[in-house]
Amino acid sequence: MITETAPPEVQKRSQRRHIDDNVIRNLGLVGVLILLIVVGIITKPDLYSDPTWVKNNFLTILQQASAIGVVTVGMTFVIIGGGIDLSVGAIIALAGVWATTLATQSYGAAGMIFTALVVGICVGLVNGVLISYGKLVPFIATLAMLVAARGLAAQISGKQTQVSANTTINDIASTKLLGIPLLVWILALVVAAGWVLLNRTTFGRRTVAVGGNPEAARLAGINIKRHTLLLYALSGLCCGIAAIMLTSQATSAQAAMANLYELDAIAAAIIGGTLLSGGRGTIIGALFGVLVFSTITNLFAINNLSTEVQNMVKGGIIVLAVLIQQFRFRSVTQLLKR
């Protein structure tokens, strides 16, 4: 008989280590979040001395993170599955505009929600078909979709802002449940569903396999084409949900809405530890990534700084967050190696 080399306690440690990798990443992001809040406290001590303001501001941050957070969950799946979706912002615009045409509005709130979701899913399916069956590179296919979907949205809306006259839709953004905005509940639900889907279902397992090593996945009998298709449809669905959330917040929709959401969603997923080459990523990390962004936006808003400065700093913080993460990540693994 050959006996096992590693004693049991060593084995346990190595098991824990794999979980730690992700936890450490996320801790890095929590660190960034705390840093941002500290900067807020230093620059606006008077605001932070008021507990109700702090609570409301916190909810505002979450609410601002809600739509982009939902999109980021879909994006994270696509990226883990080895793709990229540049068309998310455009899909939101198209879904939002389509859901707020006078014709759609005549079917009431249910009709509007249904339309937004179906438009999202369908555009996602088109992306998926182009990529998996048409063999287009995801970058190109979704870039083309970005242009086309925004164009179609402008066409439908006649470049006008379409006001939503439906009070049910408009109320979504102002409703609170247990003191927490409904939009935040939706985000929580989507994040929870995304986590379960990625970590506990065969769909999630396939996503990791397809993104991690497509050839191995194929030879193991996984239908990569169909799965890729479903991933883009999932991203489209998330965009449909986000379209309703944004329409409700603005009580209107227009072709230019959700501008540059693709960049925010990709950036949030990446700083949340998702590998751009596919095969690895976490939903919780992506959520933290989104929270970092909306906290920055908030920090600038309370300090009355312009969006130009804001964007410059945002770019810097993306780099910083990743650097900090890598630094923490490396030093901790080094420690574990001792």
Added chain:
Amino acid sequence: MTIPAPRESSEDVVLRLTDVVKTFPGVRALDGVQLEVRAGEVHCLLGQNGAGKSTLIKTLAGVHHADGGEITWLGEPFAPATPQAAMRAGIATIYQELDLVDDLSIAENAFLGHEQTRFGFTKRRSTASRTKEILTRLGHGEIPPRQAVRSLPAAGKQIVSMARALSHDAKLIVMDEPSAVLAHDEVENLFRIIRELTAENIAVIYISHRLEEIREIGDRVTVLKDGRTTAANLPARTTPTRDLVSKMTGRTIEYVFPPRRTLEEKPPLLVVDGLTREHEFADVSLTVAPGEIVGIAGLVGSGRSELLETIFGARRPDSGTITLDGKRIRSLGTAVRKGMGMAPEERKSQALLLDEPIYKNMTLSSFSGFARAGFTDAAGERKAAERTADQLELRPRDVMRPVRTLSGGNQQKVVVGRWLLGDTRLLLLDEPTRGVDVGARAELYQVIQGLAENGVGVLLVSSEVPEVLGLSDRVLVMREGRMIREAPADQIDEDTVLDLVMAGSLMEGEPA
């Protein structure tokens, strides 16, 4: 003279390792290794999968850094910080896992990291001609140096790796299982080059699980077990196999094939009829009955792997049919659903998710079967994977480890283990024992035989003729894409198979 000469002139010892230690999180991969290599010798390293051979040579190559112990190279303390440093010091390494850049050309790969440049521009022409020289020396003058590496089969890539090692002015060349992907005549070529190298007083460290190779080419052997040197400097030719194996494993292994069973006549499970793919194979017909093991012998490049992949539905045939249990197989999806499984030839690129844990890799084709209503059953998968890990003697047995941290042979076991888990009825095995050590190999043979006894049909491709003959019930010989012979395994012998297989290749070796 009055000064007594030392027992062995210590001057020609070029490399000496004393008590070298290397730990990874959770594993002591090297736990006090001693090694002494002399100029102009072929020093063989023996050891089971996971014994630490690759870790050892990566420490020499500057990929890993030793945590303890001492390395002396040409009389000086040696601790290469990077692979470049090791190369500059005169140590070139051929790694076990191919490490080529697929999209670069053969010449660019050969000179990767030490490109010949002038004013910052690469000297493409002279690089290509130097590469050509080296390839010719390797007996492969026909390979165009400017071709992309991607287009080469596994054996071709191995030759490029060798060319890369030879492109340095090395005083020590380390070869980690170079013969694993090579055909019989390629190995002869390799040995000829090794002899040329040692004649120039270059030292060679040679790793292989094939004892007969070590007997042929080796001068001295050092045996590793669990990261420790258990025997050093044994004479390669005269040490009895029994001793080597027991030093490696701490036990004695009867390295024999399981006894042959009698097969009852059954209608075939797999019927392949007139299968053809242009430039790969032509008009192949074969059958596999339930419980039967059919072995395909042939050279690397004779179209065997392509044939298996086509039967599996991973490649589309130009003509011909594949029928499993009366059902036509037209796609990979149907093949898997009907209970076909394949362990492909290239584990890293075709079979493994390197960053995922062992158990997820083992259940990659069966996790849906464990799942309930779309929800995966991780605990159930883990348990099943642990059972398979025991069956295959996976080391370490911790199924939560990422596959990347396993030794080469153990990664291979994960790939084979995958198909032991599902309801496989026909198993296609492409070089299943590549890189697997003697002990585990015997276990693997028993596992395959056990599957057959339970009614699973097995179609096996192997470059090792004794393996094909020992394991199969029926043998097919393939040459240049055609089946040239079929016979029950007990009615054909090794020499006949080798003759059949090689007949065409003698001409190939010569430049046109």
